[in-house]
Amino acid sequence: MPRSPPACPSSRCCRCPYGGPTADYARFRLERADYLAAIEAARAGPTDAHIEIDPPIFAFFNWGGMIWSSNGVAYDETDEAGKPEQARSEAWRARHVNSEFSCEPLVRSFGGHFYMVYAAC
16 A cells, blocks of 8 residues: 655644645645735835845745755736746846746746746756
8 A cells, every 4th residue: 555645744834745736825825924924014124135125026935945946935016927938028037037937937826916936947
């Protein structure tokens, strides 16, 4: 009989390696209020390096990865993160030239300007 993957403890900092997209969405839902609070705090004044407050606001909350890959949640007020590379504006691409978006990541919309980003550069 095949072994089932280990259960993910109910910790907010949990990384569920066997959960895939469903676990990623669950983690996002658990942490969404924290992301929104960080974005609102940044609107009041620069507080965090991973949040670009110059309008439109863009934030990337990195969940980790390896040297050649990373994944995390992006908040993009323009919603260009969810478009194919060719459809993004030149200004948007220039702003994100040295980010996870420079290597055409897999991007899934969570709604409300939030995106799950899987980058393998």
